[in-house]
Amino acid sequence: MNTKLAYLIAFALLLVAPLVLYPVFLMKLLCFALFASAFNLILGFGGLLSFGHAAFFGGAAYITGHALKVWGLPTELGILIGALSAGVLGLAIGLLAIRRQGIYFAMITLAMAQMVYFFFISADFSGGENGLQGVPRGSFLGLVDLQNNTAMYYFVLGVFVLGYFLIARAVHSPFGQVLSAIRDNEARAKSLGYDVERYKLLAFVLSATIAGLAGATKTVVFQLASLTDAHWHMSGEVVLMTLLGGLGTIAGPAIGAGIIVTLQNTLASGPLSSWVPVVLGLIFVLCVLAFRRGVVGEIQALIRKSF
Amino acid sequence: MLTDLLGFPPQVLFGQLLLGLINGAFYAVLSLGLAVIFGLLNIVNFAHGALYMLGAFATAGLTTYFGIGYWGALILAPLIVGAIGMLIERFLLRRLSGVDHLYGLLLTFGLALVIEGSFVKLFGSSGLPYAPPPQLMGGVNLGFMFLPWYRGWVVLAAVVMCLVTWYIFEKTKIGAYLRAGTENPKLLQAFGVNVPLLTTLAYGYGVALAAFAGVLAAPITQVSPLMGSNLIIVVFAVVVIGGMGSIMGAIVTGLSMGVIEGLTKVFWPEASATVIFAVMAIVLVLRPAGLFGNAT
Amino acid sequence: MTLKKTLIAGVSAASLLCGAASAEISDGVVKIGLMSDMSGTYSDVAGEGAAVAAQMAIEEFGGTVAGAPIEIVTADHQNKADIAANKAREWADTGQVDAFAELVTTSVALAVFEVAKQQNKIALVSGSASSPLTNEACIPTGLHWTYNTRALAVGTGSAIVKEGGDSWYFLTADYAFGEALERDVSAVVEASGGTVLGSAKHPFPASDFSSFILQAQASGAKVIGLANAGADTVNAIKAANEFGVVAAGQKIAGLLVFMPNVKSIGQDVAQGLQMTVSFYWDMDDETRAWSQKFYEKTGKMPTGIQAGTYSSVLHYLKAIEATGTDDTDTVLAKMREMPVEDMFAKGGTLRTDGRMVHDMYLAEVKKPSESEGEWDLLKIVRTIPGEEAYGPLSESTCPTK
Numbered sequence A: 001m002n003t004k005l006a007y008l009i010a011f012a013l014l015l016v017a018p019l020v021l022y023p024v025f026l027m028k029l030l031c032f033a034l035f036a037s038a039f040n041l042i043l044g045f046g047g048l049l050s051f052g053h054a055a056f057f058g059g060a061a062y063i064t065g066h067a068l069k070v071w072g073l074p075t076e077l078g079i080l081i082g083a084l085s086a087g088v089l090g091l092a093i094g095l096l097a098i099r100r101q102g103i104y105f106a107m108i109t110l111a112m113a114q115m116v117y118f119f120f121i122s123a124d125f126s127g128g129e130n131g132l133q134g135v136p137r138g139s140f141l142g143l144v145d146l147q148n149n150t151a152m153y154y155f156v157l158g159v160f161v162l163g164y165f166l167i168a169r170a171v172h173s174p175f176g177q178v179l180s181a182i183r184d185n186e187a188r189a190k191s192l193g194y195d196v197e198r199y200k201l202l203a204f205v206l207s208a209t210i211a212g213l214a215g216a217t218k219t220v221v222f223q224l225a226s227l228t229d230a231h232w233h234m235s236g237e238v239v240l241m242t243l244l245g246g247l248g249t250i251a252g253p254a255i256g257a258g259i260i261v262t263l264q265n266t267l268a269s270g271p272l273s274s275w276v277p278v279v280l281g282l283i284f285v286l287c288v289l290a291f292r293r294g295v296v297g298e299i300q301a302l303i304r305k306s307f
Numbered sequence B: 001m002l003t004d005l006l007g008f009p010p011q012v013l014f015g016q017l018l019l020g021l022i023n024g025a026f027y028a029v030l031s032l033g034l035a036v037i038f039g040l041l042n043i044v045n046f047a048h049g050a051l052y053m054l055g056a057f058a059t060a061g062l063t064t065y066f067g068i069g070y071w072g073a074l075i076l077a078p079l080i081v082g083a084i085g086m087l088i089e090r091f092l093l094r095r096l097s098g099v100d101h102l103y104g105l106l107l108t109f110g111l112a113l114v115i116e117g118s119f120v121k122l123f124g125s126s127g128l129p130y131a132p133p134p135q136l137m138g139g140v141n142l143g144f145m146f147l148p149w150y151r152g153w154v155v156l157a158a159v160v161m162c163l164v165t166w167y168i169f170e171k172t173k174i175g176a177y178l179r180a181g182t183e184n185p186k187l188l189q190a191f192g193v194n195v196p197l198l199t200t201l202a203y204g205y206g207v208a209l210a211a212f213a214g215v216l217a218a219p220i221t222q223v224s225p226l227m228g229s230n231l232i233i234v235v236f237a238v239v240v241i242g243g244m245g246s247i248m249g250a251i252v253t254g255l256s257m258g259v260i261e262g263l264t265k266v267f268w269p270e271a272s273a274t275v276i277f278a279v280m281a282i283v284l285v286l287r288p289a290g291l292f293g294n295a296t
Numbered sequence C: 001m002t003l004k005k006t007l008i009a010g011v012s013a014a015s016l017l018c019g020a021a022s023a024e025i026s027d028g029v030v031k032i033g034l035m036s037d038m039s040g041t042y043s044d045v046a047g048e049g050a051a052v053a054a055q056m057a058i059e060e061f062g063g064t065v066a067g068a069p070i071e072i073v074t075a076d077h078q079n080k081a082d083i084a085a086n087k088a089r090e091w092a093d094t095g096q097v098d099a100f101a102e103l104v105t106t107s108v109a110l111a112v113f114e115v116a117k118q119q120n121k122i123a124l125v126s127g128s129a130s131s132p133l134t135n136e137a138c139i140p141t142g143l144h145w146t147y148n149t150r151a152l153a154v155g156t157g158s159a160i161v162k163e164g165g166d167s168w169y170f171l172t173a174d175y176a177f178g179e180a181l182e183r184d185v186s187a188v189v190e191a192s193g194g195t196v197l198g199s200a201k202h203p204f205p206a207s208d209f210s211s212f213i214l215q216a217q218a219s220g221a222k223v224i225g226l227a228n229a230g231a232d233t234v235n236a237i238k239a240a241n242e243f244g245v246v247a248a249g250q251k252i253a254g255l256l257v258f259m260p261n262v263k264s265i266g267q268d269v270a271q272g273l274q275m276t277v278s279f280y281w282d283m284d285d286e287t288r289a290w291s292q293k294f295y296e297k298t299g300k301m302p303t304g305i306q307a308g309t310y311s312s313v314l315h316y317l318k319a320i321e322a323t324g325t326d327d328t329d330t331v332l333a334k335m336r337e338m339p340v341e342d343m344f345a346k347g348g349t350l351r352t353d354g355r356m357v358h359d360m361y362l363a364e365v366k367k368p369s370e371s372e373g374e375w376d377l378l379k380i381v382r383t384i385p386g387e388e389a390y391g392p393l394s395e396s397t398c399p400t401k
Helices: A002-020 A022-043 A053-068 A076-098 A102-122 A149-171 A174-184 A186-191 A196-222 A234-247 A252-268 A273-290 A293-307 B010-041 B048-066 B070-091 B102-123 B149-171 B173-183 B185-190 B194-216 B229-240 B249-268 B269-273 B276-285 C001-022 C047-060 C081-094 C107-118 C149-162 C176-191 C210-219 C231-241 C259-265 C285-298 C304-323 C328-337 C386-390
Strands: B139-141 B147-148 C032-035 C068-076 C099-102 C122-125 C141-142 C167-173 C197-203 C223-227 C251-254 C273-279 C360-365 C378-384
Touching: A002 A022, A002 A149, A002 C141, A022 A149, A022 A196, A022 A234, A022 A252, A022 B010, A022 C081, A022 C210, A053 A076, A053 A234, A076 A102, A102 A234, A102 B102, A102 B276, A149 A174, A149 A196, A174 A196, A174 C001, A174 C210, A186 A196, A186 A252, A234 A273, A234 B102, A234 B269, A252 A273, A252 A293, A252 C068, A252 C081, A252 C107, A252 C259, A273 C068, A273 C223, A293 C001, B010 B048, B010 B070, B010 B149, B010 B173, B010 B194, B010 B229, B010 B249, B010 C210, B048 B070, B048 B102, B048 B194, B048 C259, B070 B194, B070 C304, B139 B149, B149 B173, B149 B194, B149 B249, B173 B185, B173 C149, B185 B194, B229 B249, B229 B276, B249 B269, B249 C047, B249 C176, B249 C210, B269 C197, C032 C047, C032 C081, C032 C304, C047 C068, C047 C099, C047 C210, C047 C386, C068 C081, C099 C107, C099 C304, C107 C122, C107 C141, C107 C285, C122 C328, C149 C231, C149 C251, C149 C273, C149 C360, C149 C378, C149 C386, C167 C176, C176 C197, C176 C223, C197 C210, C210 C231, C223 C231, C231 C251, C231 C259, C251 C273, C259 C386, C273 C378, C285 C304, C378 C386
Parallel strands: C032 C068, C032 C099, C099 C122, C122 C141, C167 C197, C167 C223, C223 C251
Antiparallel strands: B139 B147, C273 C360, C360 C378
C-alpha cells in the first residue's frame, strides 16, 4: 500500500516536473533512470555484474539514430528497432557470458562491449568519433510534433513508465523469484530442477533490451548518438548509479541515476567542472566502503530498524 | 615465390613477430600483476592501468625532480608505487573482506577514476617527455629489421621479471604460503602465518609489477595520465584467456597475444584492436576456464 | 513566498535598468556560453585556457558592450556530445545565452550546431578541426574560426612536397577524422605532383606504433604522414625516432600537432618536425604582449585554439558594439562585413559558409640548441595566405553559403 502511494506521488511529481525543471534535463534523467533500472535487473536481481551494458545502450542509440535519420522511419518504430537490436546483441553476448559467473562474467561482458565500441568507431554509418548527428525527433504516431520539448518530455515519460513497469513486473513474477533464488544459491536452484542458464540468459536479454530502449530514447531526445554511449566508462557509470541508489531495490537505480545525472550537470558548469571524474570516483569509493546498500537500501534499513 | 609469404616479404613478417613479442612482454607483466592479485585477493584490480601510469609518472618525476635516472627509477618506481598499493590494500581493500569480491572490482574502478582524474588536473592531459637511457640509445640491424636496443631490453627485462615471479610463487616457501592462502586462508592463519600481511604484500607486489611495466613503457609511449585507461581492458582480456589467477597462464598468454596482435597488424590492421577480444570469445566457447585455468 | 517576490522585484528592476541602457540587447545582458573539455584529452589545448582567453576579450571591452554587461558561463562537456547538447539547449532555453564559444572536438561542435540552428544562436567554433563544419554540416550561424583539416593539409602537405618529399605513406587513425585528414592531404600531395604509396590504418587509440612504423619504413616512402592526433601522434613520433626512421632519411609529417604535444614528445625528438599552426605566441609584438598576459594568468603559453577563442569572442563583441544589438542576424551580418583584426588574425574575413579565412603558418620545431626558454619551441618558416589554406568559397559544399 505504502509503495503504491509512493509510486503515485512520484508519478504525479514527474507529471508536473517540467513546469519547474528544465525538460531536456528531465528527459536525460529519465533515460538514465531507465538504463540503471534495466541494469539492476541483471545485477541486483540476477547477481551478475555486467561491465558491458554500454554496448546495449550505445548500440540501440546508433541503430535508432540510423533508422530515423537514414531510413526515415517513424519515431516509435525506430526506438523499437533499436531496443530489439539491443536485445539480439544481448542474446549474442549473453550466450557467451553466462557460461561464467562473478568476475569472469564482468570481464567477458566488458571485453565484448569493447568490441562493439571498436565497431562503432570504425563503421561507416556511425560517423566515427563525430557520432551520428542531426537525428530527427519526428512525431508521436504522426500526430504530436516531438520537436516541442514538453511533448517530447511526456513521450519520454511514457517510455520510462512502460520500461519501468516491465522491470517491476518481471521482478515480482515467478520468473523474478526464480532469478533471485539463483542469485542467492545457484546450486540449490539447479537441484530444484530449474534451468539456471536459461533463466539467467532471459534476464540478460531482457535487461539488454530495456537498456537499449533507454539508449534509443536518449538518441531521440538529444538527436544524436555518440561513442560516449558505447564507451566502457558508460558501463561503469551505470554500475555507479545502481550501487548509489541501492542494489536490488526496485526504485534505487532510478534514484541513483537521478543523483549522478544531476551531479554531472551541476558540476559541469561550477567551479568543480574539471574535477567531475574525480568526484564520481570518490562517490564510487565511498559507496563501496561505507554505503553498500545505497540510498534506498539505507532508508529501507532505517525504516525497518525504527518500526 | 618463396620470398613472399602470403604477399608479405618474410622480413616484414619476422619484424612484426618480434614487435609482437615486445608488446606481449608488456601484456605479460601487466597480466601477471593482475594474476598475482587475483590469486590471493580474488579481486580484479581495475586500478591496474592507473597504477601502471603512476609507475611511468614516477619514472619521469624521479628524473625531473630528483635527478634520478632511468636505472634508479627501475628499482625505485616499483617500490614507491608498490608501497602506495600496500596502503590501498591495508586501508581500503581490507575493509571489503567478507563481502562479495565484485565490490573489490568496483572500489578499484573508483580509485582508477580518482587517480587518473587528479593526474589530469595536476599535470595536464598531454603528459611529460621521457627519453630512453643513453646506454640504450640506438639499435642493431638484424637484417630483417632495425631493433632499437631499448626494445630488446624491454623483452629481456620483462621475461626475467616474469620468470622471477614464477619462481617465487612456484618454488619458494613464500610462494607455497601464497598458494596455500589462495586455497584456504583460515587454515593457513591457524598454522601461524600472518595472512593479512601476506595479502598486503601480494597486492603490493602485483602493483609493483604494474609500475615496473610503467617504467619500461615510459621511454616509448607518451607518459600521460590516461595512458593506462584503455590498455587495461586489453590486459583483462589477456587474463581471461590465460585463466584468471594462473601465473604461467598470464605469462604465456601475454606473450602470445602480443604476437597474435602483431600479426593482425600486418594482415588486417583494422582488426588489431579487437583481435584479442575475438580470441577471448573463442577460448571461452572452447575452454570456459581459460587456457590455463581450472574450472571453478 | 517572500523570496519569490524579492526575486521578481529584483529581476524586473534589473531589466528596467538595463532596458534603459540598451533597448536592443535581449534580456539586457550579452551572455556567452563557453563549452570546452576541461578534464579530458583536450583540456591542455583548449580547456580552461580557452575560458581565460575569452575572459580577456571581455576585459578588453571593460565588461560591457553597447551599454549592457557581458557575462560568460562555462561548462565542461567532458567530450560527451550529449552533455554538450543538453547544456547548449539549457543555456539557450533558460540561460539567455546569445552565443556559444570554443566547442572543441567535432562531435560536440556538431551537437551544438544542431541546437544553434534550431534556436538561431551564433556558434563560434575554435577547437574542432573537421572541414565538414563549413561544408556539408554547415549551418548559417556556425562560424569556424581557428583552423580546419584542409588548412592543415595544404600547409604541411604542399610545403613538404615542395622540399622534395614527393612520395608519401600515411599512418591513419581508423576513424572519421583520420580518414578526412588522409584524404585532404592526399589530394594536396597529388595536386603538387607527389604520389601516395599507401597507408596503414591503426586503431584509435593505439598503444604501440612500432609495427605501423615498420610498415611505413618498408614502403620506402620519403614522407610518413601522421593522419592522427594527440597521444597517437606523440606515440608515433616517439616510435619513429626510436626505430631510426628519421636517421635513415625518411621524414615525419605530423598533420595535427599542438604545442603541448611538442612539449610532451620532447624537443630532442621533435626537432625539425614541421607543422601547420594557426597561431604561435612568438610571432610579433602584439602576440607576445597578449601571450605574456595569458601566461601570467595560466602559467602556460596559449595554443592556437585558445588564441582563436579570444579572437572569435572579440569579433563577436565588436559587432555588437557596432550595431548596438545582440540580434543574431544583425550581428552576424556585421561580423561578415567587418574584417577580423586582432592579434590573432590580420585582415581575416568571414565567409558565408561560416569559414573565417585568415593566414596560417608553417612552423618547425627548433633544435634544443636554438631554443632560449621552455616555451621557445617553434620557428615560423612560411606564412600561408588564407585563400590558399582554406580554398575558395566555390569549393565549399555548404548548401546555405
